[in-house]
Amino acid sequence: xxxxxxxxxxxxxxxxxxxxxxxxxxxxxxxxxxxxxxxxxxxxxxxxxxxxxxxxxxxxxxxxxxxxxxxxxxxxxxxxxxxxxxxxxxxxxxxxxxxxxxxxxxxxxxxxxxxxxxxxxxxxxxxxxxxxxxxxxxxxxxxxxxxxxxxxxxxxxxxxxxxxxxxxxxxxxxxxxxxxxxxxxxxxxxxxxxxxxxxxxxxxxxxxxxxxxxxxxxxxxxxxxxxxxxxxxxxxxxxxxxxxxxxxxxxxxxxxxxxxxxxxxxxxxxxxx
Numbered sequence: 361x362x363x364x365x366x367x368x369x370x371x372x373x374x375x376x377x378x379x380x381x382x383x384x385x386x387x388x389x390x391x392x393x394x395x396x397x398x399x400x401x402x403x404x405x406x407x408x409x410x411x412x413x414x415x416x417x418x419x420x421x422x423x424x425x426x427x428x429x430x431x432x433x434x435x436x437x438x439x440x441x442x443x444x445x446x447x448x449x450x451x452x453x454x455x456x457x458x459x460x461x462x463x464x465x466x467x468x469x470x471x472x473x474x475x476x477x478x479x480x481x482x483x484x485x486x487x488x489x490x491x492x493x494x495x496x497x498x499x500x501x502x503x504x505x506x507x508x509x510x511x512x513x514x515x516x517x518x519x520x521x522x523x524x525x526x527x528x529x530x531x532x533x534x535x536x537x538x539x540x541x542x543x544x545x546x547x548x549x550x551x552x553x554x555x556x557x558x559x560x561x562x563x564x565x566x567x568x569x570x571x572x573x574x575x576x577x578x579x580x581x582x583x584x585x586x587x588x589x590x591x592x593x594x595x596x597x598x599x600x601x602x603x604x605x606x607x608x609x610x611x612x613x614x615x616x617x618x619x620x621x622x623x624x625x626x627x628x629x630x631x632x633x
Contacts, residue, residue, distance in 0.1 A: 398429025414447030471502030487520035557625030559592035583616035
């Protein structure tokens with residue numbers, strides 16, 4: 361049976377940074393996490409953090425926040441995020457900013473502080489911070505609303521294959537389309553999202569493909585995307601898949617199913633979302 365770790369506030373605060381960092385514990389922890397061995401991952405990240413590795417501290421905090429191999433404790437996770445951010449981990453800095461945006465885990469909701477911290481993380485190229493900063497400019501929270509600047513940040517995040525940025529830009533270009541170029545841009549963003557196996561990207565790609573024409577080749581391609589989107593629990597995909605299946609020949613449906621079986625999504629990081 362998996363043993364659940366429990367950290368007191370005093371223990372968390374005692375994990376101070378030392379000089380140097382161990383790459384071994386961090387990589388060992390990631391490998392164990394990917395294998396679902398959360399107890400081992402927790403031990404490795406703890407070892408790395410005690411040795412001064414801020415990245416290990418981030419992963420440790422993430423597991424603590426999500427309750428993976430440890431009883432969930434967002435408040436203690438926030439302390440670890442702050443320590444890791446102070447140690448130079450940009451992903452932890454983004455998480456601290458996000459908690460100020462939401463007003464959770466003991467952090468006061470403070471849009472201006474969220475903007476400041478997201479900005480610091482974005483300057484270091486963190487794709488989550490770039491997207492989040494764009495969101496604040498799009499919503500006008502903590503800053504004057506500026507859609508053009510928001511889209512610029514979304515694009516920077518999308519260039520780093522941030523899924524939400526890809527889907528957001530796809531939706532914005534599609535909704536405001538005034539030319540074939542806008543539709544092509546929307547398709548490009550959704551296509552990249554779909555390549556990672558994202559349900560929204562897959563569903564939107566099916567819609568765009570069918571809008572281009574209902575010939576058999578398009579139906580087969582759209583069916584594949586809808587099938588994959590349905591398997592990934594997109595709420596509108598099952599009904600659309602049934603309707604498209606009814607309009608296709610059995611041979612074309614089987615061809616589409618074969619394409620779906622052969623689909624291999626590009627790998628994405630899980631723990632760092």
